[in-house]
Amino acid sequence: MKKRLALFxxxxxxxxxxxxxxxxxxxxxxxxxxQQVGIPYFETSNxxxxxxxxDLGCEVxxxxxxxxxxxxxxxxxxxxxxxxxxxxxxxxxxASAIEPVxxxxxxxxxxxxxxxxxxxxxxxxxxxVNCCSEKVLGEHLMQRFAEYMGEEGEYAIITSxxxxxxxxxxxxxxxxxxxxxxxxxxxxxxxxxxxxQSKAYAITQNLMTAYPELKGVLGVTTPAxxxxxxxxxxxxKNGEIVVTGVVEASAAKSYLEDGSMQEAxxxxxxxxxxxxxxxxxxxxxxxxxxxxxxxxxxxxxxxxDDQIIMTExxxxxxxxxxxxxx
Amino acid sequence: xxxxxxRFTLHEMVLAGAFxxxxxxxxxxxxxxxxxxxxxxxxxxxxxxxxxxMGLTIVIITGGMDLSxxxxxxxxxxxxxxxxxxxxxxxxxxxxxxxxAVLCGAMNAVLVAIIRIPPMIATLGTQMFFLGAxxxxxxxxxxxxxxxxxxxxxxxxxxxxxxxxxxxxGLAIFLMIMLRNTVTxxxxxxxxxxxxxxxxxxxxxxxxxxxxxxxxxxMCCIAGNIQVSRVATARADxxxxxxxxxxxxxxxxxxxxxxxxxxxxxxxxxxxIFAMIGNIMNLVGISSFWQQLATGSILVLVxxxxxxxxxxKYKVKSRKV
Amino acid sequence: xxxxxxxxxTGVFLILLLLCFGLSLYSPSFLSYTNIKNxxxxxxxxxxxxxxxxxxxxxxxxxxxxxxxxxxxxxxxAIFSQNSPIANPVTxxxxxxxxxxITGAIxxxxxxxxxxxxxxxxxxxxxxxxxxxxxxxxGRWIMNIPKWFTALGKTYYNIPLPIIYAIIIFMITAxxxxxxxxxxxxxxxxxxxxxxxxxxxxxKKTIFLTYFxxxxxxxxxxxxLDAILGNxxxxxxxxxxxxxxxAAVIGGTNILxxxxxxxxxxxxxxxxxxxxxxxxxxxxxTYWQKLVYxxxxxxxxxxxxxxxNYADSKKQMIEIDQEA
Numbered sequence: 001m002k003k004r005l006a007l008f009x010x011x012x013x014x015x016x017x018x019x020x021x022x023x024x025x026x027x028x029x030x031x032x033x034x035q036q037v038g039i040p041y042f043e044t045s046n047x048x049x050x051x052x053x054x055d056l057g058c059e060v061x062x063x064x065x066x067x068x069x070x071x072x073x074x075x076x077x078x079x080x081x082x083x084x085x086x087x088x089x090x091x092x093x094x095a096s097a098i099e100p101v102x103x104x105x106x107x108x109x110x111x112x113x114x115x116x117x118x119x120x121x122x123x124x125x126x127x128x129v130n131c132c133s134e135k136v137l138g139e140h141l142m143q144r145f146a147e148y149m150g151e152e153g154e155y156a157i158i159t160s161x162x163x164x165x166x167x168x169x170x171x172x173x174x175x176x177x178x179x180x181x182x183x184x185x186x187x188x189x190x191x192x193x194x195x196x197q198s199k200a201y202a203i204t205q206n207l208m209t210a211y212p213e214l215k216g217v218l219g220v221t222t223p224a225x226x227x228x229x230x231x232x233x234x235x236x237k238n239g240e241i242v243v244t245g246v247v248e249a250s251a252a253k254s255y256l257e258d259g260s261m262q263e264a265x266x267x268x269x270x271x272x273x274x275x276x277x278x279x280x281x282x283x284x285x286x287x288x289x290x291x292x293x294x295x296x297x298x299x300x301x302x303x304x305d306d307q308i309i310m311t312e313x314x315x316x317x318x319x320x321x322x323x324x325x326x
Numbered sequence: 327x328x329x330x331x332x333r334f335t336l337h338e339m340v341l342a343g344a345f346x347x348x349x350x351x352x353x354x355x356x357x358x359x360x361x362x363x364x365x366x367x368x369x370x371x372x373x374x375x376x377x378x379x380m381g382l383t384i385v386i387i388t389g390g391m392d393l394s395x396x397x398x399x400x401x402x403x404x405x406x407x408x409x410x411x412x413x414x415x416x417x418x419x420x421x422x423x424x425x426x427a428v429l430c431g432a433m434n435a436v437l438v439a440i441i442r443i444p445p446m447i448a449t450l451g452t453q454m455f456f457l458g459a460x461x462x463x464x465x466x467x468x469x470x471x472x473x474x475x476x477x478x479x480x481x482x483x484x485x486x487x488x489x490x491x492x493x494x495x496g497l498a499i500f501l502m503i504m505l506r507n508t509v510t511x512x513x514x515x516x517x518x519x520x521x522x523x524x525x526x527x528x529x530x531x532x533x534x535x536x537x538x539x540x541x542x543x544x545m546c547c548i549a550g551n552i553q554v555s556r557v558a559t560a561r562a563d564x565x566x567x568x569x570x571x572x573x574x575x576x577x578x579x580x581x582x583x584x585x586x587x588x589x590x591x592x593x594x595x596x597x598x599i600f601a602m603i604g605n606i607m608n609l610v611g612i613s614s615f616w617q618q619l620a621t622g623s624i625l626v627l628v629x630x631x632x633x634x635x636x637x638x639k640y641k642v643k644s645r646k647v
Numbered sequence: 648x649x650x651x652x653x654x655x656x657t658g659v660f661l662i663l664l665l666l667c668f669g670l671s672l673y674s675p676s677f678l679s680y681t682n683i684k685n686x687x688x689x690x691x692x693x694x695x696x697x698x699x700x701x702x703x704x705x706x707x708x709x710x711x712x713x714x715x716x717x718x719x720x721x722x723x724x725a726i727f728s729q730n731s732p733i734a735n736p737v738t739x740x741x742x743x744x745x746x747x748x749i750t751g752a753i754x755x756x757x758x759x760x761x762x763x764x765x766x767x768x769x770x771x772x773x774x775x776x777x778x779x780x781x782x783x784x785x786g787r788w789i790m791n792i793p794k795w796f797t798a799l800g801k802t803y804y805n806i807p808l809p810i811i812y813a814i815i816i817f818m819i820t821a822x823x824x825x826x827x828x829x830x831x832x833x834x835x836x837x838x839x840x841x842x843x844x845x846x847x848x849x850x851k852k853t854i855f856l857t858y859f860x861x862x863x864x865x866x867x868x869x870x871x872l873d874a875i876l877g878n879x880x881x882x883x884x885x886x887x888x889x890x891x892x893x894a895a896v897i898g899g900t901n902i903l904x905x906x907x908x909x910x911x912x913x914x915x916x917x918x919x920x921x922x923x924x925x926x927x928x929x930x931x932x933t934y935w936q937k938l939v940y941x942x943x944x945x946x947x948x949x950x951x952x953x954x955x956n957y958a959d960s961k962k963q964m965i966e967i968d969q970e971a
Contacts, residue, residue, distance in 0.1 A: 037613065037614055037615065037785075037786055038615065038781060038785065038786020038787070038881075038882050039786070040787055040788055043785060043786070043787055061611045063608060063611065063613065063614060064614065065614065066614045066615060066617070066618065066781070066786075066882075067567050068563070069563070069566075069567040070468070070557060070559065070561060070564075071374070071553055071556070071557055071564065072567065074556070074557055075371045075604070075608075076608055076614075078367045078370075078371065079364075079367075079605055079608035079609055080608070081367075082358050082361065082363060082364040082367060082609065083356075083358055083608070083609050083611075084358065094468050094470075094557070094559055094561065095468075095470070096468070096470035096471075096557075096558055096559045097468065097470075097557035097558065097559035097561070098557070099557075099558055100477075100480075100481055100556060100557060100558055120470060161466075161563065162461055162465075162466030162562070162933065162934065163461075163464075163466050163467075163468060163561050163562055163563045165467075165468060168466065168467070189927070189930075189933075190933050191927065191933055192466075192933065194885075196880070196883045196884065196885070197788075197876060197878060197880045197883055198689070198692075198872070198875075198876055198880075198883060198884065201689070201876060202685070202689040202923070202924075203927065205682075205685040205689070206682075206685070206923075206924050206927035206928060207927060208681075209674070209676045209677065209679065209681070209682040209685070209924070209927075209928055210674060210676070210927050210928040210929075210930060212676055223880065226878065227876075230876070230877060234801075235681065250790060251788070251790055251878075253790075253791075254790075254791055393889075437945065437949070441949050441952055441953065442952060442956065443948050443949060443952050444896075444902040444903060446709075446892070446902055447892075447893070447896050447902060447948055448945070448948070450889055450892070450893055450944070451941050451942075451944040451945035451948060452941065452945065453941070454937050454938075454940050454941030454944065455937075455938055455941030455942060455945065456941075457937050457938075457941070458934075458935065458936070458937030458938025458939065458940065458941055459938055461934045461937055461938070462934045462935055462938055465934055466933075466934060570770065570773075570774075573770065574770055574771070574774075577766075577767045577770070582764075583764045583766050583767055584764060613782065613785070615778060615781040615782045615785070615786060616778070616782055617778075618774045618777055618778035618781060619774065619775060619778025619779060619781075619782055620778075621774050621778075622770075622771045622772060622773065622774025622775035622777075622778055623771070623774075623775055623778075625767070625770065625771035625774070626757065626768060626771035626772060626775065629761075629763055629767055629768070629771070630757060630761055630763065633761040633762070633763055634761070637761070
């Protein structure tokens with residue numbers, strides 16, 4: 001089976017190379033490439049994306065870099081082109097670093113879609129499966145955070161690494177929104193935790209020392225809010241220091257319950273993965289996703305130009321934390 | 327067999343065996359592996375790492391170490407990225423980033439050769455320092471908007487072959503000749519063998535160490551610029567992920583970590599082995615986590631296997647005597 | 648007085664004091680109990696690894712797999728504590744030591760039996776240990792380690808347990824180095840391997856035991872890490888091996904072997920912790936932190952090396968004087 005598939009892929013690649021578009025009867029191969037494997041967020045996308053593959057009858061290959069290395073991701077895309085997949089669904093680590101290889105993929109006749117985050121040159125991909133724009137999320141994060149803060153006081157933002165684009169963008173929009181709307185709040189620190197939980201924990205402790213008036217910590221990367229909540233809880237400052245941010249329900253649960261974290265703001269990463277595979281398959285079949293379409297397992301989606309938007313943002317608190325499986 | 331044994335050292339044969347084995351595994355497991363396109367893209371992917379590893383080889387032959395190689399690459403990448411986006415031409419940008427590389431290398435060399443801090447520790451400090459400098463320069467952002475005139479370095483093809491692949495081989499040949507046939511090359515080996523003896527035999531050890539560390543940084547700079555051009559972006563974290571793989575490749579290639587012997591060919595073969603493993607796993611669709619496991623296992627297996635044969639040989643010899 | 652000044656640790660200790668003094672001027676909360684406690688507790692896992700690293704470095708070896716060994720232990724412990732019916736503080740501790748013993752013994756065996764440079768073997772095994780846990784967990788974190796486990800990392804009556812663990816480990820290590828045959832062989836092997844062989848030290852055994860002991864401590868560090876954090880991130884603690892090495896070297900251990908002390912390493916660990924804490928407490932702008940961190944390390948090591956070279960040259964002059 002595997003051999004036949006591989007042979008077929010080779011054949012397909014050759015045919016595509018000759019410039020004839022041949023749609024196969026056999027199942028499609030879709031490469032689902034996350035920014036980094038091994039992060040709970042993307043692993044959830046993997047589970048749901050693979051499920052979508054089974055539901056829709058196509059093979060989903062989930063593979064990505066083990067560290068946040070943009071060049072490694074480009075290598076993987078290149079290998080996927082060689083492998084001869086039909087569609088590459090990618091969440092780019094770096095909006096522009098990935099472009100040269102995506103250009104290559106496009107030239108080979110491979111369909112390219114982006115999910116989770118986008119590329120700068122939008123002509124390189126056919127669709128962008130979007131949770132919500134960086135701006136919307138950044139502002140939403142700040143709105144929820146500010147509400148718990150009572151719209152005043154000093155706060156800090158913990159990001160992943162200083163070179164992570166999406167986290168930096170969320171932090172930037174959140175800060176800009178605060179500056180425009182909550183004049184009584186001040187951002188006193190912006191610290192990277194290198195996506196390491198123990199470092200995020202130590203940084204939160206350091207922040208509490210450095211800024212005794214600190215009233216809130218906003219984590220824009222998944223390891224940060226739980227680690228911050230733990231540090232706050234251990235300092236006995238539950239509720240005095242607000243902790244919210246981007247984090248999965250499973251990681252947030254115990255901290256929400258003990259009161260050290262107030263809220264987790266995220267979309268459903270699994271549904272996003274499902275939608276990405278669904279979109280890929282639909283496009284490969286020559287179909288189209290339309291505005292207001294009810295996608296199975298995912299729900300109604302909004303379509304704006306070539307962006308397929310899964311608008312649903314989840315605000316996870318103690319009340320609904322058990323409703324989520326990620 | 328006897329002839330072979332005379333021509334090549336034991337380690338070279340073990341290494342060649344490992345290389346062939348992995349190559350065969352690749353060829354059997356996926357039809358695409360042997361396609362010309364895949365092999366060319368394999369070279370394209372490995373050339374940055376290969377060039378950095380060659381630079382490291384020189385430093386390691388002197389008995390030194392450069393843990394700052396990865397972040398030097400990032401710093402040079404950010405420097406040329408900034409120059410390019412600020413509207414400086416390709417040549418001035420390259421020159422400035424080479425200048426930064428020379429400074430980085432010189433800083434390492436001052437710490438190692440003049441202040442005489444053990445290289446491992448000195449470069450651990452500069453590793454953070456260079457990363458910090460790259461972060462300060464780039465504000466952590468990835469620098470995009472690299473002009474297309476710069477794409478030639480990492481994206482151009484000459485006679486169907488990627489430019490950086492030719493660059494890799496060109497540099498490899500240059501460094502091989504430098505190490506084997508020039509006085510400086512001989513001095514590099516001499517220092518690695520015995521620093522004191524080298525000093526007493528009139529070698530200007532400090533000069534040679536400066537030369538080695540600067541050479542290493544320049545290699546990192548070339549690798550960084552290739553990557554900037556290949557992905558059309560410059561980031562401060564470029565190359566950081568390379569360091570351990572590169573050191574492993576140098577060691578796998580038979581360069582003694584204590585200095586004094588080794589060479590460029592082994593390093594290139596070592597990098598090829600690691601690059602092939604990654605490539606095969608991607609083609610077959612094995613989780614990238616296995617790559618780490620495989621890389622480590624191969625390093626340990628080859629080194630231990632090599633050593634076992636050596637010990638066996640030694641025993642046989644001593645019995646004959 | 649002169650003796651204290653000549654001690655290797657003194658210089659770094661003075662720098663540490665200076666740093667603390669400067670920071671306390673800058674921010675009064677730096678010297679608060681909570682802050683000092685946090686700095687120390689967060690340094691414990693690295694500190695425990697650094698204790699083992701000290702012995703390894705004294706034999707002129709190096710172990711770049713310590714962070715991987717620690718995470719190897721931490722990951723299995725987290726899984727075990729959640730899923731096994733026999734999991735309790737005692738079995739978890741035993742498992743931690745067993746896991747550390749296994750990884751350490753593998754390192755020690757490969758290095759001693761084949762006389763391969765330790766950096767090569769540990770570079771390889773570092774990827775192997777890390778690879779195994781990443782493949783097994785698929786990189787997923789292990790959340791919600793049981794309460795009885797995290798209770799072992801908490802503070803009682805203002806005394807944080809992790810610091811007690813660290814003190815015990817440091818004391819045991821110092822005792823081993825000073826008062827056991829193994830400890831003296833460690834110095835002998837690192838000082839001059841041939842001489843050590845002639846006086847009858849079993850080199851292979853000593854080297855094996857060194858890595859074995861380092862592994863044991865890493866296993867224990869994994870236990871402490873889990874207890875402090877309450878979650879386990881198999882891909883985490885990347886690069887901590889370099890922190891452990893830097894801590895030992897800053898504390899005066901000679902990376903070329905032959906000399907070093909546990910008390911120095913303790914100072915080195917504290918120094919690293921204070922720098923990391925100080926960067927935030929002193930409100931150093933985010934992008935500048937790594938740069939400043941690197942500079943401080945370079946400056947500290949440079950100072951130490953220069954001071955040592957000066958002391959050595961003086962000693963030589965005295966010797967020459969005496970001979971003359």
